[in-house]
Amino acid sequence: MTEAERILLELLNLERLEVDLFRGVGSGGETPTRIFGGQVIAQALSAAYRTVESRSCHSLHAYFIRPGDPVKPVIYQVDRARDGGSFTTRRVVAIQHGKQILNMSASFHIQDDGWEHQHPIPDVKGPEAHPLRNTLQQQYLSRVPEKIQSELMRxxxxxxxxxxxxxxxxxxxxDDRNSIWFRMNAADQAEPVTQHLLLAYASDMSLLGSGLRPHGLSWFTGEVNAASLDHALWFHAPVQFQNWHLYAMDSPWTGQGRSFNxxxxxxQDGTLVASVAQEGLMRRAKPKG
Known part of the structure; x- marks a missing residue:
């Protein structure tokens, strides 16, 4: 297990303060200046799971309200909205500095049977045909300030x-279509709940960038101010995140300073394990100076 993998697994292991009150670490995720959205979602889902027995999350819906401060811990307050015969519902509020930074509803379902169908996996080359993210980012080291180089290659x-x-x-x-292959080796032998938490974390990666592609924009061009506004995730099948997964994304609409993704x-065997939807801020950046 790498140090980065160990840190992520620790981020998802919340401290219980009271029956329905938990504390999570803010630092250590994908971004250093504010808490990565996927991290807050995964920690909120972790808090919700700690109040549920013998049921799996099938959907969550979250709103990002304020940027998270990575220097401070995050408090997660769980409301046991409903414990029904087939479904369990939880509401989770993430708090920093006495204010909400995220609120989320999550629904959990018993194992059930029904009719099945799914869209097929897109026809793209497998992960071995594409270079690692760090390999691609090495080409940009000479074009970024020295203080950013270490973060880029972390x-x-x-x-x-x-x-x-x-x-x-x-x-x-x-084209707005945007795909990545991703996995985490340390997920091997992880419990189903941890597999869900890891996929929830990863589901916020690269998604917002889909809306930038048709406009020739990126986070480094200095033209756009972008941030996630909300996030919805549906789990369809068991997750084994130590194996490769294809994240196929698109952005059917941008407008009015927002992007829908x-x-x-x-x-990798073609099973659709989850679906995601997100709206993000996509506003023109104010000129500097």
């Missing part, structure tokens, strides 16, 4: 291979 817990990489500084206008997460 070891991450989740291995990512981009299917259609765009130059970070000079992205071409292209969707994602489908497939196991």
């Amino acid at each position: 070891e991450r817990p989740i291995e990512v291979r981009e299917v259609d990489h765009q130059d970070l500084f000079h992205p071409a206008k292209t 969707r994602g489908s997460i497939y196991a």
